[in-house]
Amino acid sequence: MALATRAAEHPVRPARHGAAPPRAGRSESPMEKRRRRIFWPLLIPAQLANGILFLGPALASFVISFMRWDGMGEPDMVGFENYSRLLGDSVFHQAFANTLIILLVGGIAVFAVAFGLTMVLREMRGRKFIRNVVFFPVIISPVVLSILWGFIFQSNGLLESAFRGVGIPEGPNWLGDHLFLIIVVGLIWINLGLYVTILMAAVDQIPIYLYEECALAGATAWQRFRYVTLPLTWDVVTAAAVLWTIGSLKIFEFIYAFGGTSADMPPTNVWNSALFIYGKTFGGRTPAFEFGYASAAAVVTVLAVMVFVFALQRATRREPIEY
């Protein structure tokens, strides 16, 4: 009884990410005191690591974006010159557009296919096995997958042989004329397993009787998805969408290894922002070592994606549904 009264007086609030420790006060419990004591000792090492490894370099990149610097000599401050260069650089425009295409088109495709698979797998026997198969590319190095992708799509490759097998003699020149499309499809394939796993975990939490009621009411598959699955997994979907957005910004290896060779960057029409940054620093036969310009490209891309993530979170905000 005493415990219940205490709990009612001091309801335990869910810990918010980054929330400060409870202030010392008259009614502070021994547990809260202990939490307060260990808060900073636990937080500081992680924040130090975060500061040194992430925040520091990020801030340095921001400062370097206002410089002309080859990484060796003394840097020169050039104000907004790097940014104005970016405005007029068609290679960057293409790379930035490709980043957005991967983010939006790739993202929509990943979620559409992941939901489709989730719905099919939900009622399927051997679902765990299939899920593992779909998840498999996630644990393989993108470089290895890019080699397999090359075998499939290259001239006289597996796909062309399959086409010939069914009487289609002349298929498209996939690598020559549709390289970026194949890259986007490859990225969807690689990432699908992760999102299928996340969404399946969410869908598995939905009580089966809701679907049984749908069946009794004669709901179609789309209606089941629209009125049961999507609303009840919404929180997970929005978190996964942010995960994809941030992940898509960092995509590099697959495009580099699939579109390029060991010495050469891929053709510029398939570069995304990450490839552009690499191409302007260490990439290619004769590296450019333009750290200022590359940093400016990184800053622009990160800012654009931050705006996107913010808008995405606003647009997808819903009251959580309890069930």
Next chain:
Amino acid sequence: MRSMHTSRAGALTAIAVTGALALTGCGGDAESSGAANAADGDFSGKTMTYWSYWQEKEPQAKAISAAIEDFEEETGATVEVEWQGRQVTQKLAPAMRSNAPDVVESALDNLAPLVGDGQGEDLSSVMTEKSINEDSSLADAGVDRFEDLVTNDDGEVWMIPYSVLGIGIWYDAKEHSELEGNAPKTLDDLGALITKEGKGSVALDSDVPYYTTLWASSILMRELGPEKFRATVEDKSGEAWMDDDVMAAVEKIRDVVPPESFADGSFGSKFPAIQERWATGKATFLLNGSWIPQETAKSAGKDFDFASLEIPAGTSGEANAQIGLTGYSVPGRAKHKELAKAFIRFVLEKQYQEDYVTSSSAMSVRDDVEVPEDLKNIGDSIAAEDPVLALDGVNVDYAGIVPEVFAAPVRDYLSGGTDAKGFAQKISKAQANYWKGQN
């Protein structure tokens, strides 16, 4: 031209080592200036660091290791080698400010942006000095032929080359014995030969922009001469591609290698698929570098008799061999510069160069080291006239110009996706964009 070599290493290597820096500091104190002459060999107790372009298991590394052992024995110095592999210059960039090695080895196009513009030690003395086991200088051995190509605007020699890489149109001399001593004399002759060989006779891995560009740049350089080719590329507006002479040279590319002359899959495969098809006799010609006999040896088999044709003279009349160089540099912040120079001079001694050539089927810069049999044609062509850098070195002077300017328009043009005018418009636009972004 490191990258030419680099194509051999798998994509895995390229990705895996990026950014992985494991640099060890060199031991010992900085040497006093003017410490010792290379030939004196008095460096006992000193330790220098050497970052190699090769990986430890490669045959080239074994040859160099033997030279290092002898050097240590002769001088009493210690050489700490790091077999960095093809990514050596990517690791060098961040080390240049603080922890630079004493000697770094790589291809010219890799080293140029790092040490080619005053950031490296002037190595001109290495050309003229004797070595521990040699009374003659490198200049006496003909190495100074390449000196202009590794000298910057301030007259400093920033790299001592040891290996020369040539470019040729490779074929199997066993299958085409008629070409022996009967090489095409002009670009028109070459075009006629390719046409005679029929459709699909030219192999090209067009996903390697450098290889694709080579066809265009080689013919343009023969037609226009290296200087006008360079001037065209350096034109900030890109309008120079519309010049009548340049357009005629562009048309010549199509006359020599029309789209149908390229082997099936040349524009839709992953390197080295088409090169391998060439090695197995599915195509007659392959424009590529002097590493091809070694790189395709397994697929080609013992019966394949490697031979090559030089890209013949065009309107300009010039037919100088196009080359790349691999060599040694000493970063400006190296702590043991004199020791480094002595080491470089030592490794370039005739006996060690012979070991290197034997182990790797490569060509030495020394004219007293025999050229391997497979590379005879290229060797002759390099010996005949002073060579020029492939692409006249515009790819070395202007980072990113091949992927950003040449790659897509040339690929479209060679594959028949556009005509000469369309090519000129495309490359002109890409070039204007490129120059707009240069500092």
